[in-house]
Amino acid sequence: MFRKMRRVKNEISPEEAKNLLKNNKRAVLSVNGDNGYPYAIPINFYYDEGEHRIYFHSAKEGHKIDSIKNCDKVCFTTWNDGYRDEGDWAYRVSSCVVFGRAGLVNDPNITEEKVRRLTLKYFPSAEEAEEAVKAGIKGVQLIKIEIEHISGKKVHEK
Secondary structure (H helix, E strand, C coil): EEEEEHHHHHECCCHHHHHHHHHHEEEEEECCHHHHHHEEEEEEEEEEEECCEEEECCCCCHHHHHHHHHHHHHEEEEECCCCCCCCCEEEEEEEEEEEEEEECCCCCHHHHHHHHHHHHHCCCCHHHHHHHHHHHHHHHHEEEEEEEEEEEEEEEEE
């Protein structure tokens, strides 16, 4: 159902792609937006390896939420900062592309648990993360992505 990578020599293993999901902090979520236009938005996220799902938060309404309600198929992309070999000007960058189905999480207990894990990934301390969760949890819509396909590649940008 999903295409195979055209340049197989650049493909990374599924484990390397999952490591990008575990370690990266930023991604772009692409949805089917209004009037047939794609809508891509940068997001923070949390990958739950045990569940093989990606979680992120949103406001309870807006373009992203409307798009997911209208069509749950999404594309999620993340990439690392890369590195340069000594004496080379071009970076070697790895990226991961996920295709899946997005859904709204409506259970308040699951929402709080996953939002707490998400904040712990980004905040400098557990105390600051907990304060943020308590202050904002009522306005949060948690979204999960059920991963259907994952692939990754490493490229030399020259």
